[in-house]
Amino acid sequence: MASETRAIAAPLTGIRLGRSRWRTTAVVVVAFAAVAGVLVLGVGFGSVAIAPGDSVAILAHRLFGLPVERTWSAAAETIVIDLRLPRVLSAMLVGAGLAVAGVTFQGLLRNPLADPYVLGTASGAALGAAIAVLIPVRLLILELGLLNVFAFVGALVTVAVVYRVGRSGGLTGLLLTGYAVGSLLAAGLAMTMYLSGSNLRQIFSFLLGGFDGASWLRLAIALPLVVGGSVAIVLRSRSLNGLLLGDEAAANLGVDVRRERAILLALASLVTAAGVAISGLIGFVGLLVPHLVRLAVGPDARRVLPLSAVVGAVLLGGADLVARMAGDIPVGVVTALVGAPIFVLLLRRTRTGYEL
Amino acid sequence: MTALPSLPGRGDESVAIVSTSLPLGGTVGSEAGPSIISLVGVSAAYRGREVIHAVDVSIVPGERLAIVGPNGAGKSTLLRLIAGTIPARSGRVLLGGDPVDRLDRAAVARRVAAVPSVASLPFAMTVEEVVALGRLPHQATFRGPREADRVAVAAAIERAGIGHLVGRDARELSLGERQLVLLAVAVAQSTPILLLDEPTVHLDLRHRVEAMELLVDLNERDGTTVVAVLHDLALAAHFFPRLLIVDGGRLVADGSPAAVLTDDAIRAVFGVDPVHALRS
Numbered sequence: 001m002a003s004e005t006r007a008i009a010a011p012l013t014g015i016r017l018g019r020s021r022w023r024t025t026a027v028v029v030v031a032f033a034a035v036a037g038v039l040v041l042g043v044g045f046g047s048v049a050i051a052p053g054d055s056v057a058i059l060a061h062r063l064f065g066l067p068v069e070r071t072w073s074a075a076a077e078t079i080v081i082d083l084r085l086p087r088v089l090s091a092m093l094v095g096a097g098l099a100v101a102g103v104t105f106q107g108l109l110r111n112p113l114a115d116p117y118v119l120g121t122a123s124g125a126a127l128g129a130a131i132a133v134l135i136p137v138r139l140l141i142l143e144l145g146l147l148n149v150f151a152f153v154g155a156l157v158t159v160a161v162v163y164r165v166g167r168s169g170g171l172t173g174l175l176l177t178g179y180a181v182g183s184l185l186a187a188g189l190a191m192t193m194y195l196s197g198s199n200l201r202q203i204f205s206f207l208l209g210g211f212d213g214a215s216w217l218r219l220a221i222a223l224p225l226v227v228g229g230s231v232a233i234v235l236r237s238r239s240l241n242g243l244l245l246g247d248e249a250a251a252n253l254g255v256d257v258r259r260e261r262a263i264l265l266a267l268a269s270l271v272t273a274a275g276v277a278i279s280g281l282i283g284f285v286g287l288l289v290p291h292l293v294r295l296a297v298g299p300d301a302r303r304v305l306p307l308s309a310v311v312g313a314v315l316l317g318g319a320d321l322v323a324r325m326a327g328d329i330p331v332g333v334v335t336a337l338v339g340a341p342i343f344v345l346l347l348r349r350t351r352t353g354y355e356l
Numbered sequence: 357m358t359a360l361p362s363l364p365g366r367g368d369e370s371v372a373i374v375s376t377s378l379p380l381g382g383t384v385g386s387e388a389g390p391s392i393i394s395l396v397g398v399s400a401a402y403r404g405r406e407v408i409h410a411v412d413v414s415i416v417p418g419e420r421l422a423i424v425g426p427n428g429a430g431k432s433t434l435l436r437l438i439a440g441t442i443p444a445r446s447g448r449v450l451l452g453g454d455p456v457d458r459l460d461r462a463a464v465a466r467r468v469a470a471v472p473s474v475a476s477l478p479f480a481m482t483v484e485e486v487v488a489l490g491r492l493p494h495q496a497t498f499r500g501p502r503e504a505d506r507v508a509v510a511a512a513i514e515r516a517g518i519g520h521l522v523g524r525d526a527r528e529l530s531l532g533e534r535q536l537v538l539l540a541v542a543v544a545q546s547t548p549i550l551l552l553d554e555p556t557v558h559l560d561l562r563h564r565v566e567a568m569e570l571l572v573d574l575n576e577r578d579g580t581t582v583v584a585v586l587h588d589l590a591l592a593a594h595f596f597p598r599l600l601i602v603d604g605g606r607l608v609a610d611g612s613p614a615a616v617l618t619d620d621a622i623r624a625v626f627g628v629d630p631v632h633a634l635r636s
Binding site for chain 1: 436439441460461462463464465466468469470472475476477478479480481482485486489490492493495541545
């Protein structure tokens with residue numbers, strides 16, 4: 001532009017695209033150290049305490065096949081590998097999935113208050129689980145009960161309905177439809193709970209979330225869905241980035257908005273449903289983690305998505321540990337107790353929703 | 357600038373399009389040649405209501421033209437049709453000879469950059485991160501910004517005159533500054549065609565003129581074909597050799613400013629005394 005010294009004075013060579021590499025690297029290192037820390041502490045804590053040194057040795061020996069000299073008892077190994085590790089890994093898997101789904105929903109709906117449950121996955125899963133509890137048949141397929149299956153199906157069916165009904169109204173239409181359908185299903189849930197009698201506790205523990213029932217087999221069933229869905233989302237980071245500026249701008253930047261929105265919504269719902277089916281409803285992870293990560297590394301989905309997965313895994317793995325240390329309280333209580341104050345602090349620090 | 361495959365479009369249709377109902381003069385400013393943008397009998401509708409009626413326009417590479425007309429005339433819709441973000445109800449929209457609805461979005465985005473009059477950001481983003489979004493159509497899924505991207509972003513920031521805004525959260529800028537950022541996004545996109553929807557509404561007088569000079573520079577130095585919707589007739593007449601007047605979804609005049617911005621046309625289309633319309 002003409003006659004301006006400021007444009008010339010601008011440090012053009014110094015323009016960084018994205019936050020500094022150093023900062024991103026530091027965040028990645030800290031995040032992975034935290035993963036290791038949660039893993040070791042998570043398998044060590046319990047009625048039979050296992051020293052961190054032994055935990056590390058057992059994990060190194062069994063997970064990575066390292067030739068470690070055996071200093072621990074066979075009982076300790078069984079406890080770590082068969083009982084505690086699947087639980088810790090389940091919590092981490094679900095935390096990672098919820099965080100990735102949270103990033104996706106917030107980006108798709110362009111709403112900082114969106115979370116993985118905003119379009120009905122939670123209410124659908126809850127109603128599905130509650131109905132399963134009412135059905136007097138007890139069958140286990142691959143260690144999964146009716147409850148898990150119904151929760152999974154309920155979550156996906158609900159999102160599909162919300163999307164079909166609400167998509168013509170744009171983003172606001174989707175959000176409002178999600179809210180309306182959620183309210184409707186909440187009524188159904190209330191009725192089911194009323195009818196459930198002595199099984200009420202089972203419904204409650206699903207609503208509050210937890211990893212009591214974790215097992216290697218359940219983990220193995222949820223893992224491909226959560227990891228596969230998350231990887232597919234990460235591969236579509238470009239679309240999420242384009243959508244930052246809004247639908248029309250995204251289209252002008254080469255994003256096929258309708259198609260990408262449908263695909264990403266389906267993937268994020270799949271990840272959420274798979275996680276929720278084995279853990280019950282766990283709040284705040286999917287809402288909070290994306291914001292924390294964006295504060296650290298900026299809004300580029302190519303960085304936010306993978307890092308959110310790691311932070312989500314650490315947070316939920318840690319929350320499950322805290323829940324066990326506090327005498328096996330529901331993990332959803334812990335995430336809410338920790339998450340809500342942090343979220344309020346974040347809201348005070350950052351403004352939300354602006355025009356550009 | 358990448359050259360478009362120049363299939364023979366309808367560039368030979370360089371005939372003045374003058375509505376029979378309005379007493380407007382006008383000649384077409386484009387010389388004959390393969391057109392980079394052509395609209396052939398294009399109509400468009402929103403929710404069943406037709407807002408563009410059988411418009412024919414042919415634009416050759418390197419042209420600079422402004423679309424003027426009253427509110428609701430269909431100016432922005434014309435830009436969306438060219439960018440392919442809304443479908444034509446009938447007729448054909450061709451970019452360098454290719455029907456825009458047959459190209460995938462990324463291919464269109466490498467040919468056409470469009471500057472919206474407003475956009476919103478849900479999360480904090482620095483100015484340079486926003487401008488870097490313009491490189492999206494040139495990047496593969498998981499490759500970070502390459503040297504070409506950095507150069508394009510830095511050049512766009514400099515040419516839009518927003519170097520002093522680097523590092524700021526784009527959401528905290530003034531309306532005028534945001535408009536310049538959006539302009540820089542499109543410049544970074546480095547396309548042969550640049551579409552602008554009211555790029556100067558929020559700008560003060562100096563920035564308005566500077567933005568116009570940038571468009572002229574992009575057009576004359578880089579050969580970018582520039583199509584801008586403008587409300588300010590004086591700016592349009594001063595900086596653009598070809599004007600289209602759109603009214604009621606129809607193209608009512610097409611030609612040089614002197615030819616189309618007649619007193620009668622201004623009275624008929626805008627309903628104001630010409631004294632008020634072209635004050636400068």
